[in-house]
Amino acid sequence: MSRIVIGVMGPGATATVADCDAARNLGYRIAQAGWVLLTGGRAEGVMHAASQGAKAAGGLTIGILPDAPGAGKQGISEAIDIAIFTDMGSARNNINVLSSDVVVVCGMGAGTASEAALALKAGKPIVLLNTDINSQKFFTHLSQERTFIAEDVAGAIALIQIILRTV
Amino acid sequence: MSRIVIGVMGPGATATVADCDAARNLGYRIAQAGWVLLTGGRAEGVMHAASQGAKAAGGLTIGILPDAPGAGKQGISEAIDIAIFTDMGSARNNINVLSSDVVVVCGMGAGTASEAALALKAGKPIVLLNTDINSQKFFTHLSQERTFIAEDVAGAIALIQIILRTV
Amino acid sequence: MSRIVIGVMGPGATATVADCDAARNLGYRIAQAGWVLLTGGRAEGVMHAASQGAKAAGGLTIGILPDAPGAGKQGISEAIDIAIFTDMGSARNNINVLSSDVVVVCGMGAGTASEAALALKAGKPIVLLNTDINSQKFFTHLSQERTFIAEDVAGAIALIQIILRTV
Amino acid sequence: MSRIVIGVMGPGATATVADCDAARNLGYRIAQAGWVLLTGGRAEGVMHAASQGAKAAGGLTIGILPDAPGAGKQGISEAIDIAIFTDMGSARNNINVLSSDVVVVCGMGAGTASEAALALKAGKPIVLLNTDINSQKFFTHLSQERTFIAEDVAGAIALIQIILRTV
Numbered sequence: 001m002s003r004i005v006i007g008v009m010g011p012g013a014t015a016t017v018a019d020c021d022a023a024r025n026l027g028y029r030i031a032q033a034g035w036v037l038l039t040g041g042r043a044e045g046v047m048h049a050a051s052q053g054a055k056a057a058g059g060l061t062i063g064i065l066p067d068a069p070g071a072g073k074q075g076i077s078e079a080i081d082i083a084i085f086t087d088m089g090s091a092r093n094n095i096n097v098l099s100s101d102v103v104v105v106c107g108m109g110a111g112t113a114s115e116a117a118l119a120l121k122a123g124k125p126i127v128l129l130n131t132d133i134n135s136q137k138f139f140t141h142l143s144q145e146r147t148f149i150a151e152d153v154a155g156a157i158a159l160i161q162i163i164l165r166t167v
Numbered sequence: 168m169s170r171i172v173i174g175v176m177g178p179g180a181t182a183t184v185a186d187c188d189a190a191r192n193l194g195y196r197i198a199q200a201g202w203v204l205l206t207g208g209r210a211e212g213v214m215h216a217a218s219q220g221a222k223a224a225g226g227l228t229i230g231i232l233p234d235a236p237g238a239g240k241q242g243i244s245e246a247i248d249i250a251i252f253t254d255m256g257s258a259r260n261n262i263n264v265l266s267s268d269v270v271v272v273c274g275m276g277a278g279t280a281s282e283a284a285l286a287l288k289a290g291k292p293i294v295l296l297n298t299d300i301n302s303q304k305f306f307t308h309l310s311q312e313r314t315f316i317a318e319d320v321a322g323a324i325a326l327i328q329i330i331l332r333t334v
Numbered sequence: 335m336s337r338i339v340i341g342v343m344g345p346g347a348t349a350t351v352a353d354c355d356a357a358r359n360l361g362y363r364i365a366q367a368g369w370v371l372l373t374g375g376r377a378e379g380v381m382h383a384a385s386q387g388a389k390a391a392g393g394l395t396i397g398i399l400p401d402a403p404g405a406g407k408q409g410i411s412e413a414i415d416i417a418i419f420t421d422m423g424s425a426r427n428n429i430n431v432l433s434s435d436v437v438v439v440c441g442m443g444a445g446t447a448s449e450a451a452l453a454l455k456a457g458k459p460i461v462l463l464n465t466d467i468n469s470q471k472f473f474t475h476l477s478q479e480r481t482f483i484a485e486d487v488a489g490a491i492a493l494i495q496i497i498l499r500t501v
Numbered sequence: 502m503s504r505i506v507i508g509v510m511g512p513g514a515t516a517t518v519a520d521c522d523a524a525r526n527l528g529y530r531i532a533q534a535g536w537v538l539l540t541g542g543r544a545e546g547v548m549h550a551a552s553q554g555a556k557a558a559g560g561l562t563i564g565i566l567p568d569a570p571g572a573g574k575q576g577i578s579e580a581i582d583i584a585i586f587t588d589m590g591s592a593r594n595n596i597n598v599l600s601s602d603v604v605v606v607c608g609m610g611a612g613t614a615s616e617a618a619l620a621l622k623a624g625k626p627i628v629l630l631n632t633d634i635n636s637q638k639f640f641t642h643l644s645q646e647r648t649f650i651a652e653d654v655a656g657a658i659a660l661i662q663i664i665l666r667t668v
Binding site for chain 1: 275277281287299305
Binding site: 422423424425426427428429442443444445447448451452454455456466468469471472475476477 | 589591592595609610612618619623636638639642643644
């Protein structure tokens with residue numbers, strides 16, 4: 001039987017220090033819980049920090065890259081165990097959310113917003129972390145049942161555990 | 168040289184009457200302006216109404232379907248001239264926005280939100296029509312320079328004309 | 335109702351003069367027959383020549399590009415009316431064949447072979463033109479019912495007409 | 502640093518007993534060598550047998566599914582550790598080959614042929630196992646440098662080892 005996969009999605013080059021700190025901590029705890037971490041795989045921002053956190057706790061990390069092999073501008077995060085090369089740019093965002101049992105959105109940006117929206121479209125639960133009140137209102141309005149808001153990393157982990165029990 | 172393509176994106180089965188009325192009118196005026204209309208191609212909601220409007224004005228309509236040929240649940244809109252079958256579900260949303268010179272977002276929903284976000288991610292201008300204040304705030308916050316808000320269909324057409332002059 | 339679309343697939347930079355001559359003639363006759371021409375859209379090889387032929391006869395040409403807007407190495411063929419930007423590299427080959435009522439394979443190469451194979455996988459008929467005996471044996475072995483072999487361009491057009499009557 | 506990934510591609514429902522026996526043995530030896538196994542992930546044919554073989558040797562198995570979660574006709578192989586859901590049908594074949602360091606083609610069919618061709622198009626080496634002389638001629642003609650022919654499973658493993666030393 002396939003393992004539980006938790007996706008962590010967030011800004012790349014435009015991620016804030018707070019986004020990355022939260023992502024690193026989140027990745028660490030996801031690995032500790034025995035879940036597989038799935039990210040966008042690049043060596044920048046939230047995806048990089050989450051993957052580094054997961055490796056620090058001995059976890060397994062999957063990166064779904066928008067690039068062809070060898071073509072990534074910032075390259076692959078060295079904290080990625082399995083690199084899936086899609087060569088399909090932002091269209092790979094749909095694969096990220098379809099392949100995650102729960103999607104944690106850490107920080108916000110145009111690409112991240114598309115992942116949150118695609119997740120809701122596919123019926124996947126999302127946990128919002130480190131997002132502003134506008135984003136929280138917008139996604140809650142799109143789907144009240146599947147949008148969860150976490151106060152901090154510990155809260156996000158608690159929400160994931162609750163969601164996994166009900167799916 | 169390839170023709171100017173205007174994308175109209177909006178809810179399918181969950182579209183309101185107001186969304187569809189605006190979309191039909193918009194499609195009509197897009198065709199009148201000599202632009203090609205691009206939609207998601209299904210026989211429902213905003214994509215269907217916009218395509219019908221464009222055909223009523225003798226325009227050319229392209230539908231980028233999420234389905235394989237013959238597999239569409241609601242089938243293809245009969246107002247589509249050229250059906251592009253992607254068989255890639257919501258990942259085709261990225262193709263919709265990349266192939267449009269301007270993306271008009273008419274109404275709101277999870278799929279539509281993903282298209283607006285993917286458009287901004289790709290550097291495409293979006294025109295919001297028939298959207299609530301939350302959506303307007305959210306996308307304006309994602310990109311102030313590329314998010315335009317239209318009061319009505321005439322305003323949307325005027326904004327498209329201004330945007331096309333500057334790109 | 336959507337129009338009949340004939341796909342012409344073949345090598346890009348590695349196309350032979352004979353491939354391009356056949357493609358240009360084929361594009362011309364496809365447009366004369368009132369069918370829409372669909373190609374890979376780039377300004378090189380078979381796709382370029384077929385599109386030029388179709389425009390010379392006043393036809394409508396659709397190009398499904400592997401690139402993002404503005405990123406194409408050889409750019410878009412100026413003979414393309416509607417450019418669909420997929421930004422998904424060779425994965426767009428599946429869209430090419432799904433969106434064509436009949437796929438004409440003109441010349442051979444690795445990308446072209448993938449399109450012929452994807453067409454057969456999707457249950458689409460293919461017409462082989464300007465291909466060697468090995469290719470003819472290989473694809474006929476994959477699907478005897480859906481692989482047709484044309485002696486020349488006139489033969490390819492005749493085969494398309496027969497196939498369209500039966501689907 | 503990301504791990505070495507070996508892809509095993511072959512027929513699903515139409516696989517022969519010989520294809521599946523070879524695939525199971527191959528998966529076992531891939532896992533023994535410490536490589537990650539990547540397949541199409543469904544519970545049928547070559548992908549299923551290879552994944553079962555890899556699990557029998559305690560390996561890690563990745564399945565790149567053509568389906569959305571929950572939509573797979575034959576379901577996911579229970580021998581898959583990490584299920585990547587693409588919901589993009591045969592277009593996912595390109596992801597399979599881009600994400601594999603070496604692609605082993607075991608048996609032949611239309612979908613498998615598309616994977617072999619897409620691999621060569623992307624510059625990936627392929628090892629042909631359990632294929633007829635027509636297929637061997639066809640792919641060798643497409644790329645003499647990157648098409649390798651294995652007599653049996655032991656030969657395929659030896660070829661993979663040689664190829665990995667040179668890339």
